[in-house]
């Protein structure tokens with residue numbers, strides 16, 4: 001009876017449910033397991049969407065969410081917390097209240113504002129709560145360039161990176177997929193360092209759930225104890241391979257093949 005393995009790398013995930021299976025909690029769970037960690041999942045919102053676009057969302061009950069998180073954190077040995085879609089301010093406040101009681105667990109936050117094919121996933125008034133309550137607790141924030149500009153109220157991406165660091169994130173990874181160019185360039189900002197670039201060739205299709213895949217695989221590597229730069233590098237390579245093997249499940253965006261083996 002002593003040969004039961006215990007999992008040491010558990011990631012607690014706060015994310016929305018995408019019923020198409022392309023993004024959100026489903027994407028996070030597969031990416032975390034594919035990268036050798038265990039995912040414990042908390043649903044922040046239900047969405048109505050297909051592989052084409054988001055139509056609407058209904059947030060979860062924030063008190064229920066807080067209760068679920070506290071029960072899991074008492075039982076599981078959580079080594080990283082990944083936050084995705086949060087939708088409304090009440091959810092930010094619940095997550096913040098939980099994080100206050102677990103100040104040493106690293107937090108990776110992907111500030112999802114819209115679906116890849118369009119459709120609103122966050123109320124605008126949530127930005128202030130994110131800045132005040134969540135950014136100071138983030139080891140790593142992973143906005144795309146649109147989210148970075150909206151949160152930082154700046155145009156130049158370097159200024160956005162510096163502003164987000166000033167608001168308390170230790171690292172900021174600004175993803176360049178929405179910028180023009182034959183390559184996609186992500187830039188990792190950290191205080192007092194020249195930003196580090198992660199470049200990959202732009203693939204020809206539109207994909208759903210790439211941000212979820214990247215942030216969750218980073219969280220898995222952080223849970224394994226990897227430093228942030230290594231975690232980003234490993235996760236970036238993994239995410240690129242999931243996109244090379246992406247498949248069509250519906251009529252819209254392609255979905256990453258997240259069961260690819262990490263190298």
Ligand code: PLP
Pocket residue numbers: 015016017018023024025047049054084085112114115116121207208209210211212213
């Ligand atoms: N979370 C949920 C619940 C979603 O529905 C979506 C997109 O539709 C996302 C996150 C963001 O997905 P992506 O990784 O494509 O930015």
